[in-house]
């Protein structure tokens with residue numbers, strides 16, 4: 054079975070999708086095979102990788118296409134995508150209305166049904182709690198929580214931590230949690246102060262913290278071009294930082 058990484062935060066715009074895309078591509082550059090699954094109805098993963106978003110999650114869960122019919126090869130060797138779009142929300146409503154166990158359906162469909170490949174499944178999630186977010190957390194070996202250091206990033210994490218707590222208590226969830234500071238700007242005092250506060254909060258929760266990803270215009274530009282940072286600016290600092298994250302993740306799972 055693949056190792057599962059879920060990138061989650063209730064907060065919007067903290068770098069979840071950017072992390073999913075660059076971690077996924079970065080792992081393939083270390084000769085791993087990776088399937089990115091986009092549970093966010095905004096469907097940004099397909100856009101950021103320059104891939105057609107249809108068919109996707111909805112079709113697998115509701116209109117009965119098989120995973121093999123929906124999984125998309127990207128132009129990157131070993132990197133596949135199961136896209137999402139706004140019908141992902143419909144899929145969630147339909148599953149719940151029909152009385153399906155959403156957690157089990159997600160595990161059976163997106164984790165257990167692979168045949169030997171890929172090495173990793175990486176879930177992108179919407180900035181909310183419950184439904185598919187909870188399901189993606191429930192199957193995770195590692196949860197990465199991006200925390201933007203340009204504001205008090207851990208403020209508003211309560212729902213996510215409660216969900217994880219609940220998964221531990223009720224479902225015996227054994228995954229690990231790590232925080233990834235993002236939008237770091239070491240020349241800005243507020244950013245440095247926020248990083249210190251985040252580090253203290255994380256230490257109190259006993260979670261490891263990855264090395265911060267600096268704010269980098271190149272990351273925004275890469276996404277707009279449908280490229281990963283390893284394609285758009287392979288020798289820049291952001292690529293180096295995401296390459297470091299890849300190593301840390303390989304150590305962690």
Ligand SMILES: Nc1ncnc2c1ncn2[C@@H]1O[C@H](COP(=O)(O)OP(=O)(O)OP(=O)(O)O)[C@@H](O)[C@H]1O
Nearest residue numbers: 065066067068069070071180236267268269273276
């Ligand atoms: N370290 C960074 N430096 C500069 N820009 C970044 C950085 N990380 C991400 N961005 C840009 O910030 C925007 C938000 O990032 P991203 O889409 O990854 O966040 P998100 O958490 O997935 O948002 P949402 O909650 O809406 O899904 C995007 O335009 C992205 O290209």
Ligand SMILES: [Mg+2]
Nearest residue numbers: 069070093097
């Ligand atoms: Mg996103």
